[in-house]
Amino acid sequence: MSDQHGHGHGSRAWRGLRHALAPHSHDSADKTDAALESSSRGLRVLGISFAVLVITAVVQAVIVAFSGSVALLGDTLHNFADALTAIPLAIAFSFGRRAATRRFTYGYGRAEDLAGIVIVLLIAASAGLAGYEAVGRLLQPQDVHALAWVAGAGLIGFIGNELVARYRIKVGREIGSAALVADGLHARTDGFTSLAVLIGAGGAALGFPIADPIVGLAITLAICFVLRDAAREIYHRLMDAVDPALVEQAEQTLRAVPGVLRAGSVRLRWIGHVLHAEVDIRVDHHLSLIEAHAVAVEAEHQLIHHLPRLRAATVHADPDGPEGADHHARLLSHR
Template identity: 80%
Template sequence: MAFGAHLVTPHSHDSADKTDTALESSSRGLRVLGLSFAILAATAVVQAVIVAFSGSVALLGDTLHNFADALTAVPLGIAFWLGRRAATRRFTYGYGKAEDLAGLVIVVIIAASAVLAGYEAIQRLLDPQEVRQLGWVAGAGLVGFLGNEWVARYRIRVGREIGSAALVADGLHARTDGFTSLAVLLGAGGAALGYPIADPVIGLLITLAIALVLRNAAREIYHRLMDAVDPALLDQAERVLSQTPGVRGVGAVRLRWIGHTLRAEVEIQVDHDLSLVESHAVAVEAEHRLIHQVARLRAATVHADPHGPRDADYHERLNRHRETTTA
């Protein structure tokens, strides 16, 4: 059999290899966060200065959003740093789930920026004020768009490459920020044409855009907290297992995200007359193929059940126990 080589050859994907890959992913995430934080913070500071002497509430909303987007790098950075720590006897799966907790903090920050931007826009509608230095306001909106779009592309690309839902969500957040920055140009244009109400109206539209980002980010984080995975990943894992030499059948397949890496728990069936060593070799080969062919999968627990003879029930005792506990 092809898996027979594993009887005498050690499995090449040891825990050190997997740990090195996970650490490299976290390092890339930290680099992305550091650079994007610097760019967004600089963008927000420039906009804040212009807000101070222009009085534009639309630009204020965009500035608040950019500050919030920069701040989201802080909890994510802490999460990536924690994710680099080794598993312990208490946290046996490591600290990867800190990314999901960071996602919750990001959702709260986005929500706070939406509330503050909406409040300021409504206040300006009730008490209109002249917007000054419209050229500077328009320029600040353009700067905000360019900064956010660059950060968005960077975060989304790296987030997808390393499998970080929180980083991808943060990138989508930055992209929406870019379009809200362009909306500032509309507010400045409306004010220049003699419609000062355009500025707070654009501020309200920006608030709506932030709320839409909030909904999408909250849904993404909810899926991770509930251990949701793309069903296509399950299909792929089942195909890999069914094509592994020595596997006679595939039982339950479970996948879950631990931070930005996947872990699997799978059940396979092997010939009932194989020795323990031979059955283990099939299981090792199955894990080997899963790690190679399923993106971002770092480890798999493979349980081998005997296949045959006919009418044999190797789980009779467990089945009776389950029936008793669920009755």
């Protein structure tokens, strides 16, 4: 049994007053508004972070041109790749705002996961190119010029990436977007690799020009670690993995609902940056259909209130009894 619930976006006082007067008024229009607002926030984050990272990378590219630093080149390439990840994410957020259809009955939220695959490929490409350039410079060493400018560019890269990382992670966690959080963590690691450019510049200044390509290889290795973490995050989403703590929270919530004798299976999945749930509950077999439905409605209501970013739940109520009865006997051969 399923009923649609959601939360509107007004002032805190208005939300509290509306809930007090009509505690069950959670309609699909409210939920659609919430999802659209989340996507709009994601698009704003992507637009701003894209501009910051492009400006950062362009400044670094100019310095690469006259300094010849391969460490800075690797960092610049990575920053350009990080900026470009905003494009597939922006497309996914925009696509995910489309309404569900008879073919795509759950909507288009999973487009974010597809964007995550593109992000992983971009990170892999930047790692490969940076590593190639670093190895080439090790085999054919070249002097690095304008070391002060190279060091300054590394510092600029750190500041730009850290600002973007904090913004993406904050909003990504607030709206429940794994792809946006992963992209923010990616930007944070980019910031620390930018600081590594300072080490390369310092080594060159002390008479060790080989420090520059070595740092370039270290940056490549750091990118590979980011690649591993991002790939794992996207893999979990594609495989419908959720935090086990959410499942435990859902079970505890169901057990506390009046009329629920036992909580059965709980299945949660992310679709874009919202959660969907399918749960089974056991109710007294003496209840009427209307009474059992009321228990299921209250179960969904409580789940939406207690699970962050849960947009909808399908609650299946099974009669608990009479003793020895198997209400799913006809389905055993199909399971």
